[in-house]
Amino acid sequence: MILFVGLIFAFWALGKSLSSPAGFDAVSSALANNFFAKLVAWGLLSALAFHFVAGIKHLLMDANIGVTLEGGVKKAQATVVVSAVLIILAGVWVW
Amino acid sequence: MVTNITSFGRSGLSDWLMQRVSAVILALYTVFVVAYLLFNPNLDYYAWSGLFEQTWMRIFSLLAFVSIAAHAWIGLWTVTTDYLKSTRLRVGAQTLIILAIFVYLVWGIQILWGA
Numbered sequence: 001m002i003l004f005v006g007l008i009f010a011f012w013a014l015g016k017s018l019s020s021p022a023g024f025d026a027v028s029s030a031l032a033n034n035f036f037a038k039l040v041a042w043g044l045l046s047a048l049a050f051h052f053v054a055g056i057k058h059l060l061m062d063a064n065i066g067v068t069l070e071g072g073v074k075k076a077q078a079t080v081v082v083s084a085v086l087i088i089l090a091g092v093w094v095w
Numbered sequence: 096m097v098t099n100i101t102s103f104g105r106s107g108l109s110d111w112l113m114q115r116v117s118a119v120i121l122a123l124y125t126v127f128v129v130a131y132l133l134f135n136p137n138l139d140y141y142a143w144s145g146l147f148e149q150t151w152m153r154i155f156s157l158l159a160f161v162s163i164a165a166h167a168w169i170g171l172w173t174v175t176t177d178y179l180k181s182t183r184l185r186v187g188a189q190t191l192i193i194l195a196i197f198v199y200l201v202w203g204i205q206i207l208w209g210a
Contacts, residue, residue: 001171001174004167004171004192004195007163007199011199011202011203011206014206015202015205015206017140017143018143018144018147018206020140021139021140021141023140024139024140024143024144025140028138048125052122052125055118055122056122058118059115059118059119062115093133
C-alpha cells in the first residue's frame with residue numbers, strides 16, 4: 001500500500017524533472033535541501049528495498065531453493081538483515 | 096469451479112506467472128535506474144531528459160509502467176481478497192485501485208511521450 005500510494009511522489013518527481021530545466025532543478029534542490037522530501041524519498045526507497053529483497057526470497061522459494069524449515073528461517077532472517085543494510089545505505093544516499 | 100472475475104488474469108496460475116514476470120522486469124528497471132543515478136551524481140537536466148528521449152529507454156520505461164499496473168493489480172487484489180470480507184467494500188476498493196492504476200498508466204505514458 002505504501003509503495004502504491006508512494007508512486008504518486010515517484011511519478012511526480014519523474015514528470016517534473018523531465019518537464020524543463022527549471023523543473024529538474026526544483027526536484028533536485030528539493031531532494032538536496034528539503035527535509036520532508038528526503039524523508040519521503042528515504043521512506044519510498046526503504047519500502048522498495050524490503051519489497052525487492054522479500055520478492056527475491058519468493059523467487060528462490062519458487063525455484064525450490066532452501067524450501068525446508070531451516071532454509072525458511074535462514075531466508076527470513078537474511079531478508080531482514082539485507083533489507084536493513086539496504087535501508088541504511090539508502091539513508092546514506094539520501095542524506 | 097467459480098471463476099473469480101476481479102483477479103487480473105481470471106486464473107490463479109496466470110496471475111502467479113504474471114506476478115513473477117512483472118517482478119523480474121521491475122527488479123531490472125529498479126537496478127538500472129538506481130545504478131544510473133549512483134553513477135551520475137552530478138546529473139543535469141540535459142543528460143536526464145536525453146536518457147528518456149532514447150527509444151529503448153521509453154520502451155523499457157513503458158514496459159516497467161505496464162508491469163507496475165499488472166503487479167499492483169495482482170498484489171492489491173490478493174490483499175483485498177484476504178482482508179476485506181464484505182463484498183461491497185472489497186469490490187469498491189478494487190474498483191478504486193484499478194482506476195488509480197489506470198491513472199498511473201496514463202500519467203506514465205504522458206511523462207514519456209507528452210513532454
